[in-house]
Amino acid sequence: MNNLIAPSVLAADFANLQRDVEMINNSEADWFHIDIMDGVFVPNISFGMPVVKAIATHAKKTLDVHLMIVDPDRYIQIFADLGADILTVHYEACTHLHRTIQAIKAAGMKAGVALNPHTPIAVLEDCIVDLDIVCIMSVNPGFGGQSFIENTYKKVSQLRHLIEFSKANCQIEIDGGVTDKNANALIEAGANVLVAGSYVFKSDNPIESISDLKAIVG
Ligand code: DX5
Ligand code: ZN
Numbered sequence: 001m002n003n004l005i006a007p008s009v010l011a012a013d014f015a016n017l018q019r020d021v022e023m024i025n026n027s028e029a030d031w032f033h034i035d036i037m038d039g040v041f042v043p044n045i046s047f048g049m050p051v052v053k054a055i056a057t058h059a060k061k062t063l064d065v066h067l068m069i070v071d072p073d074r075y076i077q078i079f080a081d082l083g084a085d086i087l088t089v090h091y092e093a094c095t096h097l098h099r100t101i102q103a104i105k106a107a108g109m110k111a112g113v114a115l116n117p118h119t120p121i122a123v124l125e126d127c128i129v130d131l132d133i134v135c136i137m138s139v140n141p142g143f144g145g146q147s148f149i150e151n152t153y154k155k156v157s158q159l160r161h162l163i164e165f166s167k168a169n170c171q172i173e174i175d176g177g178v179t180d181k182n183a184n185a186l187i188e189a190g191a192n193v194l195v196a197g198s199y200v201f202k203s204d205n206p207i208e209s210i211s212d213l214k215a216i217v218g
Pocket of ligand 1: 033066
C-alpha cells in the first residue's frame with residue numbers, strides 16, 4: 001500500500017495561511033489534515049468553518065478533517081459542503097457511532113473514527129468493515145507539539161490484525177508526535193497515513209521535512 005503524509009494545518013502560520021497551503025500543494029504531501037476543536041471535547045479551540053473554507057479554496061489535495069467535537073452529527077453536512085473528502089469523528093464523542101458513520105458516507109465523504117490513547121482497538125470490532133479510516137491518537141487530542149505515546153505501536157498492530165481478520169478495507173492513520181524518528185517504526189507496525197504538524201511547520205524547511213518523511217515511509 002502507498003504510505004501517505006498528511007501535514008496538520010493546526011501548526012501552520014495562520015497569518016500566512018495561503019502561503020502555507022500553497023507550500024503543502026507544492027510539496028510531496030498527500031493530504032491536508034485539518035483539526036477542528038470545540039473547547040468541550042478537548043480543552044482547546046482551533047478554528048471553524050470560515051477558516052476551513054479559506055483552506056479549501058486554495059488546497060489542491062485531499063481534505064482530511066478531524067473533528068474533536070461533541071455531537072459531530074450536527075456538522076456532517078456542513079463539512080461535506082465545505083469540501084471535506086474524509087470526515088473523522090471520535091469514538092468517545094459518538095453515542096450512535098454506526099449511525100454517524102452511515103451519515104458521513106451518505107453525505108459523500110469517506111468515514112473515519114479516531115481513538116483516544118486510552119480507548120482500546122477492540123471497541124471497533126463491530127464497525128471496522130464500515131470504516132474507510134481509523135485514526136489512532138498517539139497523543140491526547142487538543143494540542144500540537146506533544147510527545148508521542150509509545151503504546152501506540154501495540155495498538156497499530158492490533159488494528160492491523162483486526163482489519164485483516166475482518167477483511168476490512170480501512171487505512172490506519174497516526175496522529176500526534178510523528179517525526180522522522182518514529183515514522184518508519186509506525187509503518188512497520190502497520191500504519192499507512194502519518195499526520196505531522198510540528199515536525200513539518202516548526203522546521204526550517206517544511207517542504208524538505210515533508211520530503212524526508214515521504215522518503216522514510218516509502
Ligand atoms: C492533536 C491534533 C493533531 C496535531 C498533531 O489534537 O489532532 O493533528 O495537530 O500535531 P503534532 O504533529 O505537532 O503532534
Ligand atoms: Zn488531528
